[in-house]
Amino acid sequence: MKKIIYSFAQHYQKICTAIKHFDGIAALALRLFLVPIFWMAGTNKLMHFQDTVAWFGNSDWGLGLPFPTLMAALATSTELVGAVLLGLGLMTRLISIPLIITMVVAIVTVHLPNGWQAIADPNAPFANAQVLASAEKLEKAREILENYGNYDWLTSSGSFVILNNGIEFAVTYLVMLLALIVLGGGRYTSLDYWVSYYLDKKYTNIRFHQ
Template sequence: MTLLNFYQTFLSKSQNLSGLPPLLFRLILAPIMIIAGYSKLGLSENPETFLQAISALPSIVSWFGNAEWGLGLPFPSLLAFLAAWTEFLGGWLLFLGLFTRIVSIPLAFTMFVAITTVHLENGWFSVTPTNSETSAAKVLDWLNVPGAKASLENSKQASERLNKMREILEENGYTEYLYETGKPVILNNGIEFGFIYFAMLLSLFFTGGGRLFSIDYWLSQSFFTQNHVK
């Protein structure tokens, strides 16, 4: 019983820091969203008109609309504009913890669109595991999940190709320079990162910006205090 009381007391006291996980989610997501939106806008290209300044870059609009090498979406100018500003402004709101629940909805939607239109056909992994023994697909293979064996086989083939690339680089020199900032990997461009971001945004929709560490919290406290006084 003493242990149970200790656990209950610890759990109750720990709620004082319940805003820490939302804060960490926000700090991870905010820079990603801000730079994603910023890179779609012409903010750094000295536009001649205000309309050009607030519109998505022509290359982004083309990518949104072209069905052959892009997303093939209707109304590409409008959708690119909305996506860019949703990410850019939404990222700053996440950083501040302001209107967190509200802004999480369109940001999660942009992640869903990115997952289904850009990454889904590439499977799960963003970076191909090159060691089948440590790949998460091995656990799924134990459970006989369809596609797991194929993923493990792909890891073995990717490992062979990556090792071959490294051999070629070592034979031709400059490996110290080429590996100075990190070793090469095989990019798979799957849904892994996008799905993780989507899950984090979904969590923020339910939790809000978090206790103590968001503007939302202090605004709600002020609102509650004013109503309580009245």
């Protein structure tokens, strides 16, 4: 029995050693998933910058944040620069920190009052009162569209839903950024790896010649 366990452990260790060269794929997948999200968010803020500033500063229908122009500029630049650096895999751990801060601010100031769900689904777990109330509204909307519109054409690209705008997506992106702080840019798949490889090799050559 001990021999079987020892043999299994040896084979398992060999497999782990072999697949470690592919561990950069996970980091690459996370980075490529996040790039379009932050790029679209940043470009949208930039293209409508004055509206973004107004939304950041207005306490009646916006976030009511202090220094709205500065806050809007920081959020916009963080998302745009973050998208570029994540795409390149450059300074991955460093840029993940301000992106995490951006996500935390978005969660607390925008999404948290709406609960968990991004899309209202009364049958899903964590459905709050707002989500439960959406069922009747959605049914009324379906009735109107069926009676006065081409319902089959309107739903040919997908079913109608009610946006709940909860924390679900923002928390997902936050968790992915936390993973990137641990994983870094990824072995072989990021500039972080190759810069580190070059510097380590150069430092080793300097020590060798000394």
